[in-house]
Amino acid sequence: MSISRIRIATRESALALWQAEFVRAELEKHHPQLKVELLPLTSRGDQLLDIPLAKVGGKGLFVKELEKAMLEGRADIAVHSMKDVPMEFPEGLHLPVICEREDPRDAFVSNHFADIDALPQGAVVGTSSLRRQCQLLARRPDLQVKFLRGNVNTRLAKLDAGEYDAIILATAGLLRLEMRERIRDFLAPEILLPAGGQGAVGIECRRDPELEALLRPLHHEHTSARLVAERALVRRLNGSCQVPIGGYAVLEGDQLWLRGLVGSPDGTRMIRAERRGPASEGEAMGIALAEELLANGADRILAAV
């Protein structure tokens, strides 16, 4: 039996819809006969916007409704921001495809200030990411980090309403939504180490060789090699999502350069490590780097929460 239609389960935010539409367009480009439909779903993570993500059950919330739709046969695939994808998948589902990565850096967004260093003493910066908070405060302990959740448009509206002097968002989301002009400064990994998977989109589906064959042309091996290392690092560290963790890999030829960071939310403690190795060994590198971080004190930071 051959597949003639693919239904994409997606969250309803503008960014999620963009990503699903992107996958739809790519699938139609590679398979002109294929019918591709979107199934927009409301996720718990999007409903509970006033509560810290770590408290409502973590990032998995964004994914569960979509997985349910696939397991119940209402959808065939789901498109995710790799940053939000849990490490384990339910029986029968997996994630065989990772698309080419967009700019992975974090972005400094402000209506009044050019970059972090231009912020006045005590300025209010919006983010609910402990990873961003930790690295901001390590650089500028005087800043006030203020809670900010919601989809990209909501966050920008709160900035424009004057609730913050600046906010930090993923560059990838802003570029996809055609809001490059909102970015005042692209934060280098040395300043703000990105989250594992940031800027990349992945496709989860049921285990079905025919379906996977249709998705295969969307897979980007270069991106995938980087994310294997980043995700192995995060997985090995992840006792809890309430700890600031950064993980970022680049490929230089066939060599991976992986950097990792674990810190305290207030930025007073920060442990960094990095290593280089063959791209084919990303998984082992991620685990080894995590163990180095743990041995250098990340274990105590993790134990404290």
Ligand SMILES: NCc1[nH]cc(CCC(=O)O)c1CC(=O)O
């Ligand atoms: N946590 C929400 C989330 N998940 C993915 C992105 C951006 C797009 C990406 O990283 O691919 C965002 C928004 C943000 O962090 O600003």
